Amino acid sequence: xLDGKPTFATSVPAAGSGxxxxxxAQHVTIRGLSKRFADTTIYENFDLDxxxxxxISVFGPNGCGKSTLINMIAGLFPLDAGEILFDGKPLSExxxxxxxxxxxxxxxxxxxxxxxxEYPLKLMGLPRAERLRKVEQLVAHLDVKIDLNLYPYQLxxxxxxxxxxxxxxxxxxxxxxxxxPFSALDYxxxxxMRAQLQRIFMETATTTVLVSHDLEEAVYLADCxxxxxxxxxxxxxxxxxxxxxxxxxxTLSEAEFVRVKAHCLDIFQREVRKR
Amino acid sequence: MKRLAPYLPVVGVVGLLLIWALTVWTRMVDPVxxxxxxxTFRAMWTGMTSGKLGLDFVxxxxxxxxxxxxxxxxxxxxxxLLGSSEKLYRSVEFVIDFFRSTPASAMFPLFLVLxxxxxxxxxxxxxxxxxLVILFNVAYGVMNARKTRILAAKVMGASPLRVLTDVTLLExxxxxxxxxxxxxxxxxxxxxxxxxxxGSTDGLGQRVFEAQQLFEMPDMYAAIxxxxxxxxxxxxxxxxxxxxxxxWSGK
Numbered sequence: 413x414l415d416g417k418p419t420f421a422t423s424v425p426a427a428g429s430g431x432x433x434x435x436x437a438q439h440v441t442i443r444g445l446s447k448r449f450a451d452t453t454i455y456e457n458f459d460l461d462x463x464x465x466x467x468i469s470v471f472g473p474n475g476c477g478k479s480t481l482i483n484m485i486a487g488l489f490p491l492d493a494g495e496i497l498f499d500g501k502p503l504s505e506x507x508x509x510x511x512x513x514x515x516x517x518x519x520x521x522x523x524x525x526x527x528x529x530e531y532p533l534k535l536m537g538l539p540r541a542e543r544l545r546k547v548e549q550l551v552a553h554l555d556v557k558i559d560l561n562l563y564p565y566q567l568x569x570x571x572x573x574x575x576x577x578x579x580x581x582x583x584x585x586x587x588x589x590x591x592x593p594f595s596a597l598d599y600x601x602x603x604x605m606r607a608q609l610q611r612i613f614m615e616t617a618t619t620t621v622l623v624s625h626d627l628e629e630a631v632y633l634a635d636c637x638x639x640x641x642x643x644x645x646x647x648x649x650x651x652x653x654x655x656x657x658x659x660x661x662x663t664l665s666e667a668e669f670v671r672v673k674a675h676c677l678d679i680f681q682r683e684v685r686k687r
Numbered sequence: 688m689k690r691l692a693p694y695l696p697v698v699g700v701v702g703l704l705l706i707w708a709l710t711v712w713t714r715m716v717d718p719v720x721x722x723x724x725x726x727t728f729r730a731m732w733t734g735m736t737s738g739k740l741g742l743d744f745v746x747x748x749x750x751x752x753x754x755x756x757x758x759x760x761x762x763x764x765x766x767x768l769l770g771s772s773e774k775l776y777r778s779v780e781f782v783i784d785f786f787r788s789t790p791a792s793a794m795f796p797l798f799l800v801l802x803x804x805x806x807x808x809x810x811x812x813x814x815x816x817x818x819l820v821i822l823f824n825v826a827y828g829v830m831n832a833r834k835t836r837i838l839a840a841k842v843m844g845a846s847p848l849r850v851l852t853d854v855t856l857l858e859x860x861x862x863x864x865x866x867x868x869x870x871x872x873x874x875x876x877x878x879x880x881x882x883x884x885x886g887s888t889d890g891l892g893q894r895v896f897e898a899q900q901l902f903e904m905p906d907m908y909a910a911i912x913x914x915x916x917x918x919x920x921x922x923x924x925x926x927x928x929x930x931x932x933x934x935w936s937g938k
Binding site: 486487488510512514517518519520521522531532535536563565579583 | 833835836838839841842843844845849853854857860933934935938
């Protein structure tokens with residue numbers, strides 16, 4: 413706790429207010445988003461702005477549409493209505509990275525780790541020498557210590573997910589999406605990967621959207637925590653958390669962290685108990 | 688105990704040979720019906736090195752390989768096509784399953800009418816049987832390609848064609864190899880049966896049948912073992928190729 417004042421917005425009726433937003437230029441603007449699955453309305457006329465160069469966690473009740481939201485932003489699911497723009501441009505005009513929860517099924521087991529990482533560059537039509545140069549650059553930049561000549565199934569779960577993240581980063585994306593990236597890992601590996609992701613974020617300052625089902629993780633990693641309501645999802649709160657980076661294990665016991673997390677939990681419980 | 692593990696498969700072989708030798712030695716079975724292991728392997732050795740058995744072996748190998756190759760050339764592209772569209776596959780699934788369940792030997796007379804007495808009939812019936820097995824497996828391999836992996840390629844900007852060549856085809860390889868192994872085994876069965884009954888002058892099936900007709904029991908057993916070795920060898924060959932090229936299978 414630095415100044416004793418709460419630094420998060422306590423009650424935000426809709427996205428667009430809250431100091432997380434105000435201080436930064438918008439990167440992603442979502443307007444009038446609607447999405448239904450069969451008879452269930454997941455999103456109805458949903459508006460949201462995501463700021464530039466921030467790490468944004470998305471947290472909310474089970475089945476509220478956390479993953480659906482980033483899947484729609486990343487173009488994996490079609491929208492029923494509405495518009496999503498990135499600095500005013502559609503998705504097809506920007507470079508982005510996406511990291512799946514299930515790294516085992518998202519990596520290509522027939523390619524070595526290096527082949528996996530350079531694959532998106534291959535799709536872009538880059539010559540081999542340049543692809544390898546970019547991969548080497550990324551490895552040096554992130555200080556990764558994995559033998560990239562191994563196949564994914566020869567790597568540990570955490571290493572595989574790190575390879576997935578590198579595959580997403582190698583194109584130098586403007587925005588990075590991660591869908592519960594650490595939930596299939598054991599606790600030790602999760603802690604390690606949180607530190608890795610934080611490092612990557614500090615190094616690249618890429619706008620990052622992280623879906624998490626773990627509130628501690630959602631707050632610990634984030635600059636902004638997007639709390640969603642039960643479906644049809646609304647923005648329950650958009651909370652600001654600005655502890656200095658790198659955050660460490662000690663951050664978890666700081667008063668500021670504890671309070672932000674408690675506030676998020678309050679909002680979450682309120683949303684869960686509705687209906 | 689661990690060091691003994693590689694030798695465990697030998698136990699069954701030695702055990703079988705011991706029981707066989709004992710049966711012959713105690714005259715539990717008429718020695719005319721069951722020759723000794725030594726006599727059988729002598730017949731196999733001379734047959735393979737200087738007799739007709741070697742020639743028959745080669746003939747059967749040729750026919751089986753030809754049938755499997757024809758089956759693969761037809762069934763793999765067709766399987767990919769059918770597997771890429773679940774609707775398309777569902778609409779022909781019954782026909783495939785029906786003919787897959789039809790004993791290929793029941794098709795001999797039909798193929799005899801179509802192709803006459805000769806290699807073409809044997810090879811085409813075997814190819815027919817093997818093709819359906821391969822087709823079924825390839826189509827399922829393509830249909831069951833991991834959705835996440837395909838989505839991953841799409842999200843990185845891969846065109847539908849790139850998704851097919853870079854992901855779906857590789858995803859279906861393990862299942863394709865299962866189909867190839869089952870297909871080659873079935874082709875061998877059909878070829879051997881065809882060699883017995885469709886006016887053949889050579890081939891392992893003909894060899895077994897002729898030896899039995901002439902009551903040359905050691906020769907008959909020798910031909911049976913040669914057919915067994917062939918079946919096992921073909922399966923092993925595909926397994927080794929699979930392990931080499933589909934190293935990620937089951938991992």
